[in-house]
Amino acid sequence: MRHFLILDIGGTKTTAVVFNEEGTPITNFKVKPSRTYEGEDAVFQNTVEVAYEILAAAKITKEDIVGIGVAAPGPLDYKTGMIIDVPMMGWKNFPLGPKLCEEFGAPVFVENDGNLGALAEATIGVAKGEETVLYQTISTGCGGGIAINGKIFHGHSGFAGEFGHISINFAGPRCGCGGSGCFELYASGTAVTHRMRRDIKCGIKSLAFESIGYDPNKVDGKILAEAAEKNDPYAIDLLTQEGYYIGVGLSNLINMFDPDVIVLAGGMVKSDKYFWKSMMNEIKRHACFHVSEDRIRISQLNDQVVAYGAYVMAKEAIDGTL
Ligand SMILES: [Zn+2]
Numbered sequence: 001m002r003h004f005l006i007l008d009i010g011g012t013k014t015t016a017v018v019f020n021e022e023g024t025p026i027t028n029f030k031v032k033p034s035r036t037y038e039g040e041d042a043v044f045q046n047t048v049e050v051a052y053e054i055l056a057a058a059k060i061t062k063e064d065i066v067g068i069g070v071a072a073p074g075p076l077d078y079k080t081g082m083i084i085d086v087p088m089m090g091w092k093n094f095p096l097g098p099k100l101c102e103e104f105g106a107p108v109f110v111e112n113d114g115n116l117g118a119l120a121e122a123t124i125g126v127a128k129g130e131e132t133v134l135y136q137t138i139s140t141g142c143g144g145g146i147a148i149n150g151k152i153f154h155g156h157s158g159f160a161g162e163f164g165h166i167s168i169n170f171a172g173p174r175c176g177c178g179g180s181g182c183f184e185l186y187a188s189g190t191a192v193t194h195r196m197r198r199d200i201k202c203g204i205k206s207l208a209f210e211s212i213g214y215d216p217n218k219v220d221g222k223i224l225a226e227a228a229e230k231n232d233p234y235a236i237d238l239l240t241q242e243g244y245y246i247g248v249g250l251s252n253l254i255n256m257f258d259p260d261v262i263v264l265a266g267g268m269v270k271s272d273k274y275f276w277k278s279m280m281n282e283i284k285r286h287a288c289f290h291v292s293e294d295r296i297r298i299s300q301l302n303d304q305v306v307a308y309g310a311y312v313m314a315k316e317a318i319d320g321t322l
Contacts, residue, residue: 015304097110
């Protein structure tokens, strides 16, 4: 039996899992903190450790591994497995793919998480079999990816699908990417918690804030979702506004790609029932043509979507070499 080692290295946590060749995980999805900000060797060593732990859990050794699929933060060069510059990892021109290959003795395929999300959804997820699939995460940040005919669309230099940095307000605030008014600055979980902090300081009352004693340091998307469940007007208003931003962002993608399906994923998307209506209203207003609601879908692969995508990538790459 051939096995695939799958690693999803994120800013806060690293996930490891072993898949068999039928695409079934044969271990749990083991999650460990990434040791970000401790330097390039610490993050790499942490990755290697969690990989060996999952091999032990699968009761196999590295000799049983035929391919390694890795999701990593970008920018990266998917052709060489080189991480170009990720300051929080301390990785600058870091040869992640070659180093993992040296350690485990199997071919390594490295890709950014947004692209892998698109690949997973287009091959085994809620957009399975669809021709043009866009993937948009709405989480701490807003990543994205494009899959066309079941393959990742990379663009000229591998950076296609940076949907979080489409500007929805050219006169808006500056973004870390160098642009201004980026989608991520309005729609991400970070943007929402920023607004909640500001509203606490402005004396706005909400069940969401009561649950944390009006402490601005404790705000997160979860308290907002819980307050919305209790019909708190502030929470429902804020999520309705979130739908407005998401709808404006998605209508740009719709006008550009006329995609068969857009899949939404990430922490904020769990509150979709509160933002769906305002999101669809904005899509109707801004899209140049009619888009039926069933073309916007919510990921069902949840936190595991990227790992599934990394498996599909590694499996296809290995099968392609046979
Ligand atoms: Zn930006």
